[in-house]
Amino acid sequence: MFTGLSAFPLTPLRDDQVDLAAYGRLIDRLVAADVDSISALGSTGSYAYLDRAERREVAAATVEHAGRVPVLIGVGALRTSQVRALAADAQEVGADAVLLAPVSYQALTEDDVAGLYEDVTAELSVPLVVYDNPGTTHFTFTLDLYAHIASLPHVEAIKIPPTAGSVAEVRERVQEIRAVIPEQVRLGISGDGFAATGLLAGCDAWFSVLGGTLPHAMAEIARPALAGDDAALAESERLAPLWELFSEFGSLRVTAAIAEHLGQVDAPCLPRPLLRLTGAARDRVRAAVEELGLRD
């Protein structure tokens, strides 16, 4: 379940309500594109902005539409008891696994984060993916903490942050992590512009933001990369204008603009206060989609 291309769909809003009809169609597209798994309610799925009822509804819709494609559900929240409730909900509606990021308001200590994963895994009956996303959580995992958490029951994968560098350099980092975690725990790369390198460097999976919106285009990188073929690097390099937009405006806003441009969701689809890209930024996204032929 934790290998290959895991697609992170948007959770589109319409007048501040989850647009479940559009969401169902997004999931149908991912199933048709034959992604390896669907990670719903990740950062790309705006989980942090949705309340418990909305999250349960989105989780249920994902399972309903995903058919035989494995479903991972993000269960992060600021308070441990909220995470436990969300994990219970996800399991009740049939999620195959949960994704958990150490979301913070007050800065978290290593002990806080260890305690969070201990508390949550103690009552879980599906696998858990550690969701290491320092850009949004403002928490940085140490190798020691990876080692501790990866040894907890149900922890089967870690989604690691983007690592810059050559394949050889990233392989060093991957091996450094593998050396401290149990052998069966999978590693997934994130940061779409770093995915070709990450997979060629030995990651098992790619947790992909754009995979939720442009699954075929991302498969053009994932397929060779998973086969150890350097052609993945060239295809990723071809999409450099996208990665530049990601780094300038954030992957969520760019992906939302792409989905809106392609008519997959109504605009604006993001939860306020997050505003859609406008003006020159939006024009650049449109131009990139057209010039790169990303109709999907």
Added chain:
Amino acid sequence: MFTGLSAFPLTPLRDDQVDLAAYGRLIDRLVAADVDSISALGSTGSYAYLDRAERREVAAATVEHAGRVPVLIGVGALRTSQVRALAADAQEVGADAVLLAPVSYQALTEDDVAGLYEDVTAELSVPLVVYDNPGTTHFTFTLDLYAHIASLPHVEAIKIPPTAGSVAEVRERVQEIRAVIPEQVRLGISGDGFAATGLLAGCDAWFSVLGGTLPHAMAEIARPALAGDDAALAESERLAPLWELFSEFGSLRVTAAIAEHLGQVDAPCLPRPLLRLTGAARDRVRAAVEELGLRD
């Protein structure tokens, strides 16, 4: 309402439930200590960790116990519609004003934050305090943004982050802000160890973490500082061991440890995953309280 010492009470939990009885006693103590206002559900009041029903209950209990002391209620949340609902709740239970921080998960742009304050102030009927707390929100206000937001209806004060430096240096910063905001908008300093300087430098109010737990001790700084008396600096300097603990472990954990040590709340009182200070850290807090004579 936005002058003098504003006390930020903890919201103590007990078995993951708000301990309303203990909370009511905290508010009674603040009223007895004659603080100038009570800012409930601030960062010190763990607002970000509580759900809407809990926050409404805490807001109502604050108003009930505060008597004639003005009550400010924190209404920050990640999604604009959540903020609007919380602000409506706070007004319904009788809050005198609301405090709003631009809480983030995805990094916010200036336009996002301007839009948030525009949306919320458009339907408000009580004053709003802009809650600038970059340590927890990861958002930094520019002077231009202060100017725009301070000109919105209902915006009557800005809680500014701690500024290091001499009174003269901090006065420069205060004057720089005052130069771009309407004359009637008040400025409040935060960061308890910087409060004496901030008040002597011309801030109107002190939004005080420890004021919610040790109101008398904080009044010993606030009273001379508001009268322009440098004795405030000496009293603040005397409490340097506390400010060092704040900077090392964060003001919330240290304040919680003090309140637990003094028997104001049961331990542990913080929402998990936030763990209480233990071992040597806790011993240092206890020693500081005893050596500085902070029985309150």
